[in-house]
Amino acid sequence: MTDGAIFLLTDRPDRSAALETILNTVGRCAVVAGEETPPPGAPVAIVSDLTLSRRESVGRLRALMPSGQAARPGPGPVAGQAGRIPVICLMRSTSDGDLRQARDLGATVCLPAYTSPHVVAQVIRDQVAARDETARGVAGQGIVRATEALTGLFAGARVGGVTLGVVEAGLTPILAAVREGGLTRWLDTVWTHDDATYQHCLLVAGVSAQFVNFLRFPEQDRQHFVRAALLHDLGKARIPQAILNKPGRLDADEMAIMRTHPVIGYEILRDSGCDDATLGAVRHHHEMLDGSGYPDGLVGSAIGDTVRLLTICDIYAALTERRSYKEPMPTRDALAVLESMDTKLESGLVRCFGDAMTAVAP
Numbered sequence: 072m073t074d075g076a077i078f079l080l081t082d083r084p085d086r087s088a089a090l091e092t093i094l095n096t097v098g099r100c101a102v103v104a105g106e107e108t109p110p111p112g113a114p115v116a117i118v119s120d121l122t123l124s125r126r127e128s129v130g131r132l133r134a135l136m137p138s139g140q141a142a143r144p145g146p147g148p149v150a151g152q153a154g155r156i157p158v159i160c161l162m163r164s165t166s167d168g169d170l171r172q173a174r175d176l177g178a179t180v181c182l183p184a185y186t187s188p189h190v191v192a193q194v195i196r197d198q199v200a201a202r203d204e205t206a207r208g209v210a211g212q213g214i215v216r217a218t219e220a221l222t223g224l225f226a227g228a229r230v231g232g233v234t235l236g237v238v239e240a241g242l243t244p245i246l247a248a249v250r251e252g253g254l255t256r257w258l259d260t261v262w263t264h265d266d267a268t269y270q271h272c273l274l275v276a277g278v279s280a281q282f283v284n285f286l287r288f289p290e291q292d293r294q295h296f297v298r299a300a301l302l303h304d305l306g307k308a309r310i311p312q313a314i315l316n317k318p319g320r321l322d323a324d325e326m327a328i329m330r331t332h333p334v335i336g337y338e339i340l341r342d343s344g345c346d347d348a349t350l351g352a353v354r355h356h357h358e359m360l361d362g363s364g365y366p367d368g369l370v371g372s373a374i375g376d377t378v379r380l381l382t383i384c385d386i387y388a389a390l391t392e393r394r395s396y397k398e399p400m401p402t403r404d405a406l407a408v409l410e411s412m413d414t415k416l417e418s419g420l421v422r423c424f425g426d427a428m429t430a431v432a433p
């Protein structure tokens with residue numbers, strides 16, 4: 072395990088020292104005893120060596136549990152199995168009621184308190200391995216579905232119009248893959264795609280999914296936004312491959328051709344019966360608040376919220392893309408570039424976007 076710590080919650084006088092020693096062989100173990108503040112960042116796993124019959128112990132465990140982990144969640148989105156971290160509860164009592172309480176809190180395994188620390192460590196290893204496997208599968212499925220949608224759309228756009236129905240099947244798998252498998256795994260899978268334009272669209276769609284999941288948009292709005300992200304560069308279907316895949320900077324003539332893609336995409340989708348919000352996002356995703364963007368040179372309030380969000384996702388994706396001729400920009404540097412564009416992008420949204428990208432997924 073490389074990222075995040077294993078939180079060991081304890082109320083034992085010896086701070087569960089033997090267990091801590093063994094857990095440090097699995098990953099970095101952070102002991103949280105009594106009212107101590109846990110370290111920053113989300114845990115990669117939690118081991119509870121608490122007396123769960125005490126109300127304050129239940130409160131402490133609940134406070135550290137990731138959203139979507141509990142078996143009886145609140146009204147927010149529920150993470151799938153791949154979105155749950157291993158939570159091992161060492162039970163001082165194993166009555167039916169106590170076990171049910173631990174499960175409801177989000178425990179993935181309940182073990183008797185006298186269980187050997189070596190066994191606890193092995194259970195964590197097994198659970199993390201199983202979770203990674205599931206997450207890989209979810210990301211792979213999402214990429215397959217989204218690629219099918221893109222292939223159908225771009226093929227249609229090259230020869231005439233598109234059938235918008237084909238995009239719908241790609242939306243839920245993308246949102247689920249990013250929510251359950253995490254953005255990092257989605258991006259790692261997207262890099263293996265060999266078509267640069269599809270890769271970019273999948274990247275923008277994944278980043279957009281992370282953003283709207285983070286903002287806790289209603290499900291319908293999430294789907295609508297990811298749909299716009301998948302469609303935003305559809306006009307590139309009619310831009311010559313030599314320009315799209317040119318390794319390096321475009322000259323002025325090539326750039327002029329490239330800059331026609333928002334209007335081309337808009338016209339294809341308008342003729343296919345697309346809704347106005349998506350049409351606006353496709354046409355205007357290169358507009359800037361200070362009027363320096365294209366194709367219409369819109370200024371300030373003329374640029375709607377969906378467009379503002381999508382533009383941030385698009386620029387971030389372009390900066391962090393991997394290409395044979397350029398190194399991907401690290402997340403922190405890309406976020407600094409976005410922040411420096413404070414006359415062009417909405418600063419509050421950029422800050423929020425930064426929080427979404429640096430949040431430990433899932």
Ligand SMILES: [Fe+2]
Pocket residue numbers: 303304332356357
């Ligand atoms: Fe674009």
Ligand SMILES: [Fe+2]
Pocket residue numbers: 271275303304385
């Ligand atoms: Fe784009």
